[in-house]
Every structure is written in structure tokens, then in C-alpha cells.
Amino acid sequence: MTAPLLCLQGLTKAYPGxxxxxxxxxxxxxxQVHALLGENGAGKSTLVKMIYGLVKPDSGxxxxxxxPYAPSEPRAARADGIAxxxxxxxxxxxxxxxxxxxxxxxxPPKMGDLAKRIRDVxxxxxxxxxxxxxxxxxxxxxxxxxxxxxCLLQDPRLLIMDEPTSVLTPQExxxxxETLRKLRSEGTAILYISHKLEEIRALCDHATVLRxxxxxxxxxxxxxxxxxxxELMVGTGLKTPERSGRALGDVALDISGLSxxxxxxxxxxxxxxxxxxxxxxxxxxGGVAGNGQDELLAVLSGEVxxxxxxxxxxxxxxxxxxxxxxxxxxxxxxxxxxxGHAAAPDMSLTENAMLTxxxxxxxxxxxxxxxxxxxxxxERIIEDFDVRTPGPGNAARSLSGGNxxxxxxxxxxxxxxxxxxxxxPTWGVDASAAAAIxxxxxxxxxxxxxxxxxxxxxxxxxxxxxRFAALNEGRLSTPQxxxxxxxxxIGLMMGGAHGMxxxxx
Amino acid sequence: MDLGSINPxxxxxxxxxxxxxxxxxxxxELVVEKAGVLNLGVEGMMIVGAVSGFAISVETGSPFLxxxxxxxxGALLSTLFILLTQVxxxxxxxxGLALTLFGLGLSALMGQKYVGIKPPPTGDIHIPxxxxxxxxxxxxxTHDVVLxxxxxxxxxxxxxxxFTRAGLILRAVGxxxxxxxxxxxxxxxxxxxxILFGGACAGLGGAYISLVRVPQWTEGMTAGVGWIAxxxxxxxxxxxxxxxxxxxxxxxxxxxxLNLQAAGVAIPVEYLxxxxxxxxxxxxxxxxxxxxxxxxxxxxxxxxxx
Numbered sequence: 046m047t048a049p050l051l052c053l054q055g056l057t058k059a060y061p062g063x064x065x066x067x068x069x070x071x072x073x074x075x076x077q078v079h080a081l082l083g084e085n086g087a088g089k090s091t092l093v094k095m096i097y098g099l100v101k102p103d104s105g106x107x108x109x110x111x112x113p114y115a116p117s118e119p120r121a122a123r124a125d126g127i128a129x130x131x132x133x134x135x136x137x138x139x140x141x142x143x144x145x146x147x148x149x150x151x152x153p154p155k156m157g158d159l160a161k162r163i164r165d166v167x168x169x170x171x172x173x174x175x176x177x178x179x180x181x182x183x184x185x186x187x188x189x190x191x192x193x194x195x196c197l198l199q200d201p202r203l204l205i206m207d208e209p210t211s212v213l214t215p216q217e218x219x220x221x222x223e224t225l226r227k228l229r230s231e232g233t234a235i236l237y238i239s240h241k242l243e244e245i246r247a248l249c250d251h252a253t254v255l256r257x258x259x260x261x262x263x264x265x266x267x268x269x270x271x272x273x274x275x276e277l278m279v280g281t282g283l284k285t286p287e288r289s290g291r292a293l294g295d296v297a298l299d300i301s302g303l304s305x306x307x308x309x310x311x312x313x314x315x316x317x318x319x320x321x322x323x324x325x326x327x328x329x330x331g332g333v334a335g336n337g338q339d340e341l342l343a344v345l346s347g348e349v350x351x352x353x354x355x356x357x358x359x360x361x362x363x364x365x366x367x368x369x370x371x372x373x374x375x376x377x378x379x380x381x382x383x384x385g386h387a388a389a390p391d392m393s394l395t396e397n398a399m400l401t402x403x404x405x406x407x408x409x410x411x412x413x414x415x416x417x418x419x420x421x422x423x424e425r426i427i428e429d430f431d432v433r434t435p436g437p438g439n440a441a442r443s444l445s446g447g448n449x450x451x452x453x454x455x456x457x458x459x460x461x462x463x464x465x466x467x468x469x470p471t472w473g474v475d476a477s478a479a480a481a482i483x484x485x486x487x488x489x490x491x492x493x494x495x496x497x498x499x500x501x502x503x504x505x506x507x508x509x510x511x512r513f514a515a516l517n518e519g520r521l522s523t524p525q526x527x528x529x530x531x532x533x534x535i536g537l538m539m540g541g542a543h544g545m546x547x548x549x550x
Numbered sequence: 551m552d553l554g555s556i557n558p559x560x561x562x563x564x565x566x567x568x569x570x571x572x573x574x575x576x577x578x579e580l581v582v583e584k585a586g587v588l589n590l591g592v593e594g595m596m597i598v599g600a601v602s603g604f605a606i607s608v609e610t611g612s613p614f615l616x617x618x619x620x621x622x623x624g625a626l627l628s629t630l631f632i633l634l635t636q637v638x639x640x641x642x643x644x645x646g647l648a649l650t651l652f653g654l655g656l657s658a659l660m661g662q663k664y665v666g667i668k669p670p671p672t673g674d675i676h677i678p679x680x681x682x683x684x685x686x687x688x689x690x691x692t693h694d695v696v697l698x699x700x701x702x703x704x705x706x707x708x709x710x711x712x713f714t715r716a717g718l719i720l721r722a723v724g725x726x727x728x729x730x731x732x733x734x735x736x737x738x739x740x741x742x743x744x745i746l747f748g749g750a751c752a753g754l755g756g757a758y759i760s761l762v763r764v765p766q767w768t769e770g771m772t773a774g775v776g777w778i779a780x781x782x783x784x785x786x787x788x789x790x791x792x793x794x795x796x797x798x799x800x801x802x803x804x805x806x807x808l809n810l811q812a813a814g815v816a817i818p819v820e821y822l823x824x825x826x827x828x829x830x831x832x833x834x835x836x837x838x839x840x841x842x843x844x845x846x847x848x849x850x851x852x853x854x855x856x
Contacts, residue, residue, distance in 0.1 A: 119734035135729035137722050148722050149733050
């Protein structure tokens with residue numbers, strides 16, 4: 046390898062109470078796809094923000110092509126040929142594609158010329174895109190293309206990608222990888238942040254692993270097993286959830302002909318869903334975000350009501366019951382959005398425990414709250430699910446994402462549900478906490494509950510679910526046994542091709 | 551009842567005058583809201599503009615200097631809002647309401663000396679040839695400069711928001727301040743400029759009331775026009791030309807109902823007096839049934855560390 050493109054030397058950044066990066070050093074070569082691995086909170090985001098000029102390091106230095114490099118703002122970084130595709134897309138929904146791209150450029154050409162260049166570049170790299178479409182109407186994969194093309198128009202030397210595949214279907218991931226390989230062959234270096242190890246093994250030339258803000262090792266991903274990398278990331282041995290063989294019981298939840306109109310302009314309506322879940326079964330529902338996952342959860346939790354016959358619990362119609370009535374009957378749910386939907390951010394954990402637990406845990410008597418019992422319930426959740434917090438009096442907002450997720454899931458599981466519906470149970474949760482949450486759901490099913498797990502993490506669904514179905518534009522594919530499915534078949538189900546038809550992307 | 555006493559030419563000419571204060575305040579607020587800031591202090595900035603403009607033009611004898619002072623006064627009051635919401639990150643709704651209350655009190659104090667005085671007249675410009683055209687001439691071409699400035703501001707705001715990079719950045723900041731920040735735009739600076747512009751426009755609108763429309767100073771003389779301007783921005787779906795339309799509609803019905811009252815129409819005065827509010831809101835509600843919606847970051851507090 047020739048001289049490196051970007052050289053990081055002893056970068057350190059501390060925030061009040063936490064050291065995000067401690068003395069991190071590594072090199073990125075020209076035309077290299079370099080993976081940055083680490084759990085949530087390992088300091089990956091802070092590190093790339095320093096490279097991109099959004100955050101200033103407390104100490105340490107960077108060399109770009111051997112010249113000292115200290116960007117004061119993203120503009121300076123872009124001028125030096127460093128571009129970044131963000132994890133949470135930095136796009137403007139109400140503006141069109143061309144306007145969004147113009148905003149990310151220093152000296153954008155006239156709109157007409159820009160639109161032409163967008164078409165050219167998008168054709169060259171196999172990422173078709175209409176410059177005049179409103180970004181709010183695009184799918185997640187298309188939105189990502191906007192970001193990538195915005196970067197490519199500036200001929201970057203280093204492209205930073207922060208968790209780019211978390212919102213894509215397997216086919217879209219393949220297209221993305223083709224694009225990235227093409228870029229690499231043209232000499233562009235790519236810093237690829239992810240915690241999906243198989244992807245990194247397929248794509249990256251070199252990997253740096255961060256743990257608690259420190260560089261704990263480097264490796265060649267193609268020559269290292271995913272398990273070894275995971276253990277390097279976590280620092281300890283990793284437990285994989287165990288599925289105990291369990292007998293399936295009677296049908297617990299029976300959904301037939303369920304249709305619900307889209308609740309909002311950007312929502313998705315559910316169209317003629319059929320589904321049964323038996324006692325002791327885990328049903329996985331996959332699909333790209335925005336294809337009706339939130340609506341499915343809302344219909345099952347009772348937030349959105351449907352025809353009463355459309356949803357039946359043990360043969361009794363419950364479609365027209367609200368959330369509290371369903372909780373009384375044992376249908377519990379944990380929505381995707383932790384802060385604001387599953388938990389009230391500024392209320393204490395005790396209060397949050399009371400919010401969903403009051404019915405089944407008898408935390409209310411004649412309209413008065415039983416504080417002592419509620420606090421005991423919250424403490425039990427914290428204890429049983431290893432929620433790291435000083436105590437139940439802390440606000441939900443003060444917990445890290447993974448800890449709050451453990452609390453939210455634990456709160457439902459401890460109420461002994463007969464049917465549990467969860468959406469994205471391990472989104473943004475680090476590997477060990479995710480394993481604990483999955484194990485808890487499997488244990489619950491082993492005790493005879495029916496579990497519906499809606500998720501975009503296919504590995505997770507393959508790991509825990511007995512049967513798998515995919516949501517596509519509000520339609521649900523016929524559930525199939527997970528054991529007999531391949532990733533390719535799942536990708537086709539997610540893309541809406543329900544038979545042997547090949548998806549044209 | 552004598553409907554014949556209503557002269558349609560004069561009616562239309564005076565509706566433009568009646569609409570201008572609302573138009574100025576609303577177009578300023580439109581820019582502020584497009585940048586993602588909800589400033590409910592329009593009424594306060596208007597009345598402070600009204601009294602500053604009145605005082606300076608009485609002292610100097612120049613209506614022009616009065617209007618300049620009004621714009622400066624409105625902008626100065628809006629710096630208080632900037633300090634509260636952009637620097638101290640206070641809640642925008644509460645800060646805006648406080649700004650209105652403060653402005654009403656401050657203007658009463660500032661204007662004590664000026665009650666009952668007549669300001670120097672703001673001359674109408676008579677554009678040669680054009681103003682001699684029958685009907686259209688008196689309607690369109692015999693007004694004071696500020697009225698035309700108001701229309702010019704609407705056109706300029708429309709063109710800048712639609713065609714220029716500055717406008718694109720402003721809309722981007724209002725749409726998603728986090729994304730704009732991630733791209734390296736100075737969210738707070740852009741918002742401060744927008745708020746100052748909104749303050750200046752509101753000040754001009756206020757002075758138009760005290761110097762042209764009702765040439766005198768009385769306490770609380772803006773009488774809710776700022777609130778109408780705020781509502782107008784929302785019902786006009788944040789579109790400059792619809793703000794113009796709404797302002798003229800409101801001004802027109804206000805003038806018409808005054809004329810009807812004078813003509814002695816047998817409708818109770820109270821109904822006539824409420825008609826401009828009802829009809830303007832009704833029309834704009836019907837118009838706003840399209841896809842456009844509020845800037846997504848409207849009223850949200852921006853903090854760079856997140």
C-alpha cells in the first residue's frame with residue numbers, strides 16, 4: 046500500500062461525564078474500503094464527526110495526504126474531498142431531489158444543469174433517480190441514493206457511510222455494494238460504519254474496531270470470522286439466544302381480512318391482512334420501514350380500531366376494543382419509537398411502568414394510584430432485565446437507547462401477556478442487550494405466549510421466529526416456516542414479489 | 551339605505567390602503583416561519599413600529615424617516631425575541647406572547663406625548679400618464695410609496711424563496727434544522743436574520759397605520775391586526791401571493807362593511823364588523839386544502855449539540 050490517504054493520530058474527544066474517543070489512531074488507504082466497527086456508544090459517530098468537521102477534537106491530529114488536516118466546519122471538509130452519507134438522512138422532505146442536492150454543494154450549477162448531472166451520475170452508478178421528485182415521497186433506499194449522489198457529484202476522495210444498509214432490502218444492499226465497489230475501483234476511499242458483520246466481511250478490505258472510545262484492534266474482515274469480530278466489539282464472549290423446542294398450542298390471535306385506511310398522509314394503509322399466531326409461536330414480520338409496520342402495531346395494540354371480527358383473541362372478536370381493554374385481555378404491545386410512544390420521556394420509570402401496567406398489575410384503586418406497588422413493579426423490571434439506571438425515580442429520557450428498550454420490553458413481558466406484539470425490539474441496541482431481549486421473547490413464547498415480532502433486522506427474525514411474513518405496501522405475504530427460507534426468498538417477499546417473479550430494481 | 555353613495559373606485563383604492571399593514575406584517579412573518587421560527591409577537595412589533603414611526607416623523611417632519619424608524623423599532627423589539635429564543639432557547643410561543651404584551655406596554659409609554667397630534671402627511675405619488683387612466687388610474691397608481699413597497703416586498707420574497715440559493719437555504723433551515731446544521735449551514739444566524747426582517751416588516755406595517763391609514767397615535771391602535779397577519783400566514787399556506795390575496799380580501803371586506811354601515815344597511819353592525827374575519831378565514835381555509843403544509847421545524851428549538 047502506498048502512503049495513506051487519511052491518517053488519524055491520537056484523536057481524543059470528551060463530553061461532560063463521558064470520553065467519546067480516547068487516543069484513537071488509524072490510517073485509511075487510498076481506494077480502500079475501511080470498516081469502522083463498534084457497538085452503540087463505542088464512539089464511532091463522534092469519530093466520523095471529527096473527520097467531517099462537525100466536532101472538534103480535544104487533542105490529536107489528522108493528516109490528509111501527508112498534510113495537516115483540521116476542518117473547522119463541514120464545508121472545509123467537503124472542500125478537501127471528504128463527503129459523508131448520514132445514518133439518519135440529512136434530507137429535507139418538502140424539497141425535491143435537485144434542491145436537496147444543491148444544498149449539499151458549495152457552488153451548485155443552475156437547476157437545469159444540475160438535474161442533468163444528477164441523471165448522468167445516477168445512471169453511471171446504477172442508482173436511477175428523478176431529480177424533480179419530492180424527497181418526502183421517496184422510499185428509504187431512494188433517499189439514500191439522493192445522499193450518495195450528492196456526495197458523488199463532488200468527486201470525493203473519501204466517502205464516509207454511517208450505517209448505510211440499516212434501511213435497505215437485501216437487493217438494495219447488493220446494488221449499493223456494486224456502487225461502492227465501482228467507486229473503490231476508481232480510487233475513492235470509503236469509511237464504512239456498521240455493526241452488521243457479514244456485510245463488512247463481504248465488502249471491506251480492512252476493519253478497525255472501537256470499544257468504549259478506544260481502538261481495540263484491527264483486522265482483515267475477509268480473514269476473520271464474524272464471531273471473532275463480534276467478541277472484539279463486545280469485549281466478552283457472546284451468548285446466542287437459544288430456542289428450546291416447544292410445542293405449539295391453539296390459535297391465540299386470528300386476523301382475517303383486516304383492512305385499515307392510512308392514518309396520515311405519509312402513512313400506509315393495511316390491505317386485507319390474514320394471519321394466525323398460535324400459543325408458543327414467534328411470528329416474524331419483516332419489511333422495509335414505512336410499509337405498514339407502525340400501522341400493524343397500532344391495529345394490534347388497539348390504538349387504531351378495526352372491524353371487530355377482523356381481530357380475534359381465542360376466537361372472541363376484539364377488533365373494536367381500545368388499548369386498555371386489550372391489555373385487560375392480555376394483548377400487550379411495545380411500539381418502535383421508545384421516547385414518545387413506548388415511554389413518556391420526562392416521566393420517571395415508575396410512572397412509565399404505571400402507564401401500561403396499571404390494569405394487569407393492579408396499580409390503581411378507585412382512581413387512586415398505588416405508588417408503592419408501582420415502584421416495586423418498576424424495580425422488578427430494572428432487576429430482571431438488567432436496566433442500567435440509578436433507580437426507578439429517573440426520567441425515561443435519561444436512559445440510553447438500549448437500556449430504555451430493555452425497560453420497555455421488560456415492562457410488557459413481566460405483565461404475563463398472552464399475545465405480545467413488538468416493533469423493532471432491538472433497534473439501536475448493542476449486541477449483548479439485543480441478545481438478552483431476544484432471549485426474553487423466546488422464553489416468553491416457551492411459556493405459552495404468542496409473540497409477533499415486527500422488525501427490519503432480518504438476522505434477528507431468522508434467529509427467533511418460527512414463521513416469517515413480510516409487509517409490502519400494507520400487504521402481508523403468506524407466513525412461511527423460517528427454517529425453509531433463504532435470504533433471497535425473503536428479499537423477494539419484502540420487495541412484494543410473492544411467487545417466483547424476479548424483482549427488477 | 552343608500553347603496554348609491556358607495557363609489558367602487560374609491561372603495562377599491564381604499565381597500566389597498568386598508569390591506570397594507572396586514573400585508574407587510576404577514577409577509578415578514580411568512581419569512582420568519584419559513585425559517586422555522588414561530589414569532590407570536592407580531593402585534594407587539596407592529597405597535598412599537600407604529601409609535602416609533604409616528605414619533606420620529608413628528609419630530610423630524612419627515613414621513614420617510616418615520617418609516618425607517620418604524621422598521622428599526624420593530625427589528626429592535628424582535629432582538630428581544632432573538633435573545634430569548636435563539637440564545638437562551640426559550641419556548642417560542644411564550645416568548646412571542648410576552649413580546650406582544652411588552653410591546654403594547656412599551657408603546658403606550660413611548661407615545662404618551664404624542665396623543666392628539668397630527669403627523670406630517672405622507673404624500674401620494676401620482677405616476678404621470680398611468681394615474682390619468684380612468685378607473686384603473688385612481689385605483690392602482692395614486693398611492694403612497696409604502697403601499698408599493700409592500701407589494702414589491704411580496705414579489706421579492708416570492709422570487710427569492712423560489713429562485714435563489716439564499717431562499718433555498720432559508721427553506722431548508724425551516725424544514726429540518728438538524729439536517730441543515732449537518733450540512734454546515736448556520737441555522738441560528740439565518741434565523742436571526744429572518745426574525746429581524748420580520749420585525750422590520752411588522753414595524754413598517756404598524757407605522758402605516760399610524761402615519762397613513764389613521765394618521766394619529768392612540769394607545770393600542772393596531773387593534774389585533776398583528777394577530778390577523780399571523781392567521782393569514784397559516785391560512786395562506788405560507789405562500790406569498792396568497793398572503794397578498796388574503797390581505798386584500800380582508801382589507802376589502804373591512805372597507806366594504808364600513809361603507810355598508812355608513813349607507814345604513816339593515817344588518818346589525820356587529821355582524822358587519824365580524825364579517826372580514828369570517829370571510830377571510832373561510833376563503834383561505836378553502837384555498838389551503840392542498841398538499842402544502844407548515845415548515846416541518848416550525849416552532850421547534852434548535853440546539854446544535856444534538
